[in-house]
Amino acid sequence: MHILLVVPRYGDNWGEFYQFPLGLGYIASAMKQAGHMVSGLNLNHHRGRIEDLVTSKIAAIQPDVCATGGLSPFLSLAQSIFSAARKAKPGIINIAGGGMVSGEPGVILDVMDIDYGVVGEGEITIVELLARIQGGGDLYEVNGIVFRDETGRTVETLARPQVGDLGTITWPDYDLLECEDNVSNQRALDSYFFQRQPHSKPRAIDMITSRSCPFKCTFCFHPTGKTYRERPLDDFFAELDTLVARYDINMVGLIDELFSLKRRRLLEFCARIKPYNLQWMVQLHVNSATEETVKAMRDSGCAYISYGIESMSQPVLESMQKKSRTHRIDEALTMTFESKIGIQGNLLFGDSAETLDTANESMHWWARNRQYQINLTPLMVFPGSPDYLKSLEDGLIVDRAAYVQDIPSEFNISKMNDKNMGMVGFIVWVFANSLLNVAPLTSFERSSDQSPGRDTAYDVVWSCPRCGSENEYIGVILPPHSGHTIRFTCRDCASRWDVENRAFTLPENGIDDATCRKRLQKAVKLFDRKKYGESHAIANPLMGEAPSFIPARLFMAEFYRRVGPAEHMLKSFGSALGMDPLSPDRHSDFAEALVEVGAHGAARLHYEQAINLNPDNERALSGLAYVDGPEVSDAQRQTYFVSWSDAPAPARNSSCRASAGELVA
CATH class of the missing domain: 3.80.30.20 (tm_1862 like domain)
Incomplete structure (x- = not known):
């Protein structure tokens, strides 16, 4: 039989790095060793829409089977492949494998457009399944598969015994799945x-x-x-x-x-x-x-x-x-x-x-x-x-x-x-x-070593605070969705540090201090008229948009103290901090909110972070002195999470989990 083995497109951006799907490589080798013709399509190395790429490949080679697989979080990626394959060739046989099938074989046929699922290790199972499809025979005799019988009922066959000697398994076919492109990129x-x-x-x-x-x-x-x-x-x-x-x-x-x-x-x-x-x-x-x-x-x-x-x-x-x-x-x-x-x-x-x-x-x-x-x-x-x-x-x-x-x-x-x-x-x-471990940045420049088809590469030089080594990272491409900092490893002592990302730019949605105040005043009036939802809808986004002006932030803090529970204030200050983690004042804002709810240990972390970013930050210095002072107990200083509700935990239909050490199967 002729099988098209497809590697899902794992990244959102063209050229983005992905972990090579070793499991598919093993399956490719097993099918080839059994005498089948196997063609590969690695969507990570081809531009265009997934549907167009799969359709074009099927039209070109006319395979009998389309196969892919992976872990449960990649189910939607696999489904996009199978949908495209079925549309391109309605009579094609779709086969899935990996954790997405093995984790829930009982429902996989209901959520994916597949004819067969391979449960557990697939090297032997896929060969036996293809032999039954090609030559006929009783599918019930193939251990480790799931399929629908003639009545449409889902059938899961007996579990396949695991391979005892891993030395008997053929090595993965790296070339078929374009491994060289992965390595060189x-x-x-x-x-x-x-x-x-x-x-x-x-x-x-x-x-x-x-x-x-x-x-x-x-x-x-x-x-x-x-x-x-x-x-x-x-x-x-x-x-x-x-x-x-x-x-x-x-x-x-x-x-x-x-x-x-x-x-x-x-x-x-x-x-x-x-x-x-x-x-x-x-x-x-x-x-x-x-x-x-x-x-x-x-x-x-x-x-x-x-x-x-x-x-x-x-x-x-x-x-x-x-x-x-x-x-x-x-x-x-x-x-x-x-x-x-x-x-x-x-x-x-x-x-x-x-x-x-x-x-x-x-x-x-x-x-x-x-x-x-x-x-x-x-x-x-x-x-x-x-x-x-x-x-x-x-x-x-x-x-x-x-x-x-x-x-x-x-x-x-x-x-x-x-x-x-x-x-x-x-x-x-x-x-x-x-909460970052910030290392000093020496230089951050656009690199002369660019990779065709990928995002901009940079040369980044920084010093390790632990061992003093200067680290040169040449031609690095920033991780997807990089924020204010990037985590690097010191090549000498192996410590990990957060380095400022000078390529990061905030969205152009900032507002001035006066506009911030006017919107908050409107939110307060809405709250006074008991229009709570409208009030918070105006106030919450301001924490991420407002500039780092202390009067505006203090006004916001007063607003949240007045108009709502501490939860709203904590979430707003926390969200703003998550978007601006290098701001000492944002850390102090969040720390003050944490003190107010009794999470003194958490507050201490953020006061310390603010001081690390700016040793002269008076708000953080005074806040840390309070948290470390006699008014705060040791137990309070070890509190990071507090109770917000006395409601019970989610109700379970059976007794709680088996005692520690007892296997849950």
Whole structure:
């Protein structure tokens, strides 16, 4: 059969970097090895509308099958491909795979225009499925697929056993999916990992040394199955030899869900990769980080370690089934930081055991450990994860099809009510966008090294406050939707810093101080006439538009104190700060609002940030003196999130989550 394998267009802007779809590469090789003709179309490297590109390709090659796949968040991208394929050739057979199918096979046929879905690992399944389609036979005998029977009923066949020996799987077909274009188009700011390449010329390829994960974290879904398997290192290094020769790579991203837990294997890997003189990164469990292993990783070229931190509250870690302890996380991060290996990690807020107390516990740790630049983000519930399955069981998700088509970024499974969880999410957003580790900028100029078809490239030079090294980033292309600052990695000590983005320009929607006052006066009059919605509709946008004039901001503060609950004032000042994070006065505005609601720990962070930006800022100096003074208790100084409502948490149809350590399936 002739199969058209399509790579979705992952970016909004032409030429934007994307992570190479390794899973599709494996599927391409499997189909080719079985004797099928396979054509590729990587939409990331072709200009034009998706529908036009797919239509043109199908008209040119007349394939029997159109196939694509990926993780759940990419479902809409895949659907656009299948819709175009069906329109171009009504009789074409559409096949999807990856996490978007495996996470919710029961509804995938209702939300995508496909004939078959491949569930779990696809290399064997796709070959058997194509053989049945081509030669006839009982589809029920093909393990690991979902399809409609003659009555239109959705049928999911028996699960396919996982591949035991990963050394038997054919290596990915990189060429078919235009990997060379991906590699040659890379720039240092396309990935935090790429920033460790000393000459701003990354040539990186992703590989795997294992599949699945030995842990059962409740927020994770494992699209390649539940059993952890390690690939023979001989097979890995044989493939690496080929890739080095074919693509002249200087970096390798090991995108295993989790790198080896076995000390002996980890050390063997380090010894074998060292002679290649490559930079590489992994995802590692904190329990694997010892002085011996971290030293071996550093000496063999490891540039970054991504740790699954997720929370610094032990009850939440246990609820997540992380199998880690907070003291071990601290030890692993300290060793890695001191070894000058880059650190990537997240704190997730909103687990099913999360409360205001646990959220404050994690934030207090983060406030004292900002040198690691750990990301802050609300937890998301992905289809197929234990959190998702429990939410279905408990009645929190009632429309599965709607959920998988538009996975909500704000979905509350915590022990907090929706109001409190929503405010935690908002304040976390403000923290993430405004609490910066700012490094001094030396120069920011348009580069002579431009990349055809991509956005403008710049040469950026800055100094590392930790080690004093001057970092030259040549020909870098700014990340999509870059704001006031850009996060860089020091190539000497691996610390991460925020550098002013001099290419950033504010939208031309600013207003003068007098106009701001007039609009606020109108809002006050509307409020006095009990027209609350109209009043806030006028006042809220002004926080982002008004210039940094203290009288205007103070007038706004007085307005919010008078006309509405502190929530409105906090959200307005927080939104304004998120749009202008380098303004000391915006930080002081937000800090004062936080003090008013009792979040003194959060206020302290923003007063400190204002002083870092302007050591002579009197508002911040006096505010910090108050927060650190005798009127504020230690408990208050450890408060970052406060209660806004006494309402109960979302009602569940069943009892609360199984106790810590019990597997949720």
